[in-house]
Amino acid sequence: MGAADTFGLLRRWQQYLEVSGRANANTRRQYGRAMTNFLADVLGDPANEHLSCIGDVTEDDVVECIRRIPPQGGARAQVLKALHSFYGWAERRRYLPDNPVKGLPIPRRKYGRAPTLEEDQREALFAAAELVDPRARPTMELMYATGARLGSICGVLPEDITRGKDGRWSVEFRVAKNDDPYQVPLNAQGRAAVERLVELLGWQPLRAARRRPTLVGVGPGVVWSWVHEASDRAGLRVDGRRVWPHLLRHAFATDLEDVDDRTWAALMHHRDASLRTRYAAPNEARMIAAVDALH
Numbered sequence: 655m656g657a658a659d660t661f662g663l664l665r666r667w668q669q670y671l672e673v674s675g676r677a678n679a680n681t682r683r684q685y686g687r688a689m690t691n692f693l694a695d696v697l698g699d700p701a702n703e704h705l706s707c708i709g710d711v712t713e714d715d716v717v718e719c720i721r722r723i724p725p726q727g728g729a730r731a732q733v734l735k736a737l738h739s740f741y742g743w744a745e746r747r748r749y750l751p752d753n754p755v756k757g758l759p760i761p762r763r764k765y766g767r768a769p770t771l772e773e774d775q776r777e778a779l780f781a782a783a784e785l786v787d788p789r790a791r792p793t794m795e796l797m798y799a800t801g802a803r804l805g806s807i808c809g810v811l812p813e814d815i816t817r818g819k820d821g822r823w824s825v826e827f828r829v830a831k832n833d834d835p836y837q838v839p840l841n842a843q844g845r846a847a848v849e850r851l852v853e854l855l856g857w858q859p860l861r862a863a864r865r866r867p868t869l870v871g872v873g874p875g876v877v878w879s880w881v882h883e884a885s886d887r888a889g890l891r892v893d894g895r896r897v898w899p900h901l902l903r904h905a906f907a908t909d910l911e912d913v914d915d916r917t918w919a920a921l922m923h924h925r926d927a928s929l930r931t932r933y934a935a936p937n938e939a940r941m942i943a944a945v946d947a948l949h
Contacts, residue, residue, distance in 0.1 A: 660708045664689060667743050676739070678833045688736035695719050713754045720758075734760045768932040769892050770904040772939065779897055782887035783880060789854050790880040792847040793870050794902060796825075799844030801906030801922055804877060804899045806830050810869045812855065815840075815848050823848065827923070836923050874899075907933040 668686060671677040677685060696719050697705055705711060716737065723730045737755045745753040771779065776798060783790035797807050802825075809829025816824050823840040825848070830836055840848065851869050858865055865871035877899055885897035892901060903922075910918050911934070915927035 660693065663708070663744060663749060664740070667740050670743060671739070678831075684732065685736040685739060688733045689740055692719060692733060692737065695722075709750045709752075711754050712752075713757060716754050716758060731761050734758060766932075768904045768908070769901060770908045770933070771892065771897065771901050775890055775892075775897075776902075776905060778888040779881075779884050779890060782884040785887060786880050786883045787859065788857060789851060789870060789872070790884060792850040792854075793877060794881065794884070794899075795843055796847040796851070797899065797902040798906055799841055799847060800825060800827075800838040801903045801910075802827055802838070803831065803903060803923075804874045808866075808868060808870055808872065808874050808877060811867065812852065812869050815852075815869070830923060834923070836920075838921060904933065 664686065668682055671682050671685070672679075693708060696702060696711055696715050697708070702715065705715065720730055720733060723733060734755065737758075738760060741750065741753045741755050744750045745756075780791050780794055783794055793807065796802070797804075800807075802810075806827040806829050810825060810827065814826045814828060816826065818824065823845050824837045825840060825844070826835060826837045828835045848869070855869075855871070866873065870877070881899050882896050885891075890897050907918075907922055907930075910921060913921070915930065918930055919925065919927045
C-alpha cells in the first residue's frame with residue numbers, strides 16, 4: 655500500500671464520518687490532523703525503516719508515538735480517539751490486516767475544580783480591556799454574560815441578536831459545538847455589550863486587516879490576544895497563567911448557582927449537568943461566606 659492508497663483511505667474515512675454523523679466538521683478536522691501527524695511521525699521516522707505502509711504499524715509503534723506526546727491537556731486522548739476511529743473503521747471493512755489500537759484504551763480525563771474569575775478579577779480585566787481595543791471590553795462582557803465559547807462569540811452576526819414580543823433580547827449562537835445552534839437570553843450587561851458592539855460596527859482600526867462581517871469583527875486569535883494583553887495590563891494571573899478567554903465561560907457557569915440542572919445545561923449548551931460539580935466546587939471565598947453565615 656503506497657502513499658496514494660493511504661491518503662485514499664483517509665479520505666474515505668472522513669467521508670464516512672461526515673455521512674454517518676459520527677463527527678461534526680470541527681471533530682473531523684481535528685481527527686484528520688491527528689492522523690496525518692501520526693503517520694508523519696511513525697512512517698517518517700528513520701528508525702522505522704521496516705514500516706513500508708500504514709498496514710505495517712503495530713501496537714508498539716503506536717505506544718512509542720503516543721509516549722512522546724505530553725500527557726497534559728488531553729492531547730494523548732485526542733490522538734487515540736482519532737486512531738480508534740480510523741482503525742476501527744478500516745478493520746470493519748477489512749482494508750487493513752490488523753487494528754494496532756484495539757488493546758489501547760482511551761484515557762479518561764480527570765477534571766479537577768474549574769478555574770474561574772472572581773468578580774473583582776473580572777472588573778479589573780474589563781477595565782484593562784478598554785486600553786486594548788474599543789471592542790475588547792464589550793466582547794469580554796458578552797462572553798461572560800452568555801457563557802459562550804470563543805468560536806461561538808466570534809461567529810455571531812448582528813442579525814443573530816433578536817428581541818422577543820416581551821422585549822427580551824437574546825443571542826443565537828449559530829457557530830456552536832456539534833453544529834447545534836442555541837439561544838441565550840441577555841441580561842442588562844449583555845444588552846449593553848451588544849449595543850456597544852453595534853455602535854462599533856463601522857469602526858476600523860488603523861493598519862489592521864479588513865474587519866469581519868460579525869458582531870465582534872475579529873477572529874478567535876485576536877480575541878485571545880485582547881484577553882492576554884488585558885491580563886498583563888491588569889496584572890492578573892490564574893493558576894500561574896495569564897487569563898484566557900474560556901475563563902469567562904467558567905465564571906458564567908460558576909455564577910449560575912441558583913438554577914436547576916436542566917436550565918444550567920441548556921445555558922451552558924451541555925448535554926447534561928454532569929460537569930456542574932467542576933464549577934460548583936467550593937473555593938476559599940465561598941467557604942468563608944458559608945462559615946460567616948453560621949449562627
